[in-house]
Amino acid sequence: MACCGLKSQTVGEILARQDEIRCASVHLGVVVMAKYLVLFGLTGETMKRFVAKPSDRAAVVQQLAESAGGSIESYYWMFGQYDGAGVFVLPDSHTMAAVSLAATSSGAFTRFETHELIESSDLTAIAERAQGISYQPPGA
Numbered sequence: 001m002a003c004c005g006l007k008s009q010t011v012g013e014i015l016a017r018q019d020e021i022r023c024a025s026v027h028l029g030v031v032v033m034a035k036y037l038v039l040f041g042l043t044g045e046t047m048k049r050f051v052a053k054p055s056d057r058a059a060v061v062q063q064l065a066e067s068a069g070g071s072i073e074s075y076y077w078m079f080g081q082y083d084g085a086g087v088f089v090l091p092d093s094h095t096m097a098a099v100s101l102a103a104t105s106s107g108a109f110t111r112f113e114t115h116e117l118i119e120s121s122d123l124t125a126i127a128e129r130a131q132g133i134s135y136q137p138p139g140a
Helices: 011-016 018-028 044-052 057-067 093-104 120-130
Strands: 034-042 071-077 084-090 109-117
Touching: 034 044, 034 093, 057 071, 057 084, 057 093, 084 093, 093 109
Parallel strands: none
Antiparallel strands: 034 084, 034 109, 071 084
16 A cells, blocks of 8 residues: 555565655654663762752753653663663654763763664564675684
């Protein structure tokens, strides 16, 4: 079945034509959002200021995401090598890069890692696409 000039396709076919689909999505008014896991560590000075003047950081992070056209799916503080994690829902990787630059330029972080998340339902199509790609390891 075709809609608006687009034919029915498998996920694998869609993945192979991402740039063309993005253009069609913009033309059709469809917004495809990506999810990004952010793992962060705060400086000692930032933690000191937070303890001295506690505030709702989730609200601030939500505002940050909204200012870039997205939202926060979840936000946590945690124990371990990172102080916290958040899942951002944003239009694309360039937007996530801009959010990352805005946050890290504040000087509040010792680390700020960003990882794009992939839905488990997409893995089969990704593996099928990988079948057509070859790689020669060094020395082989």
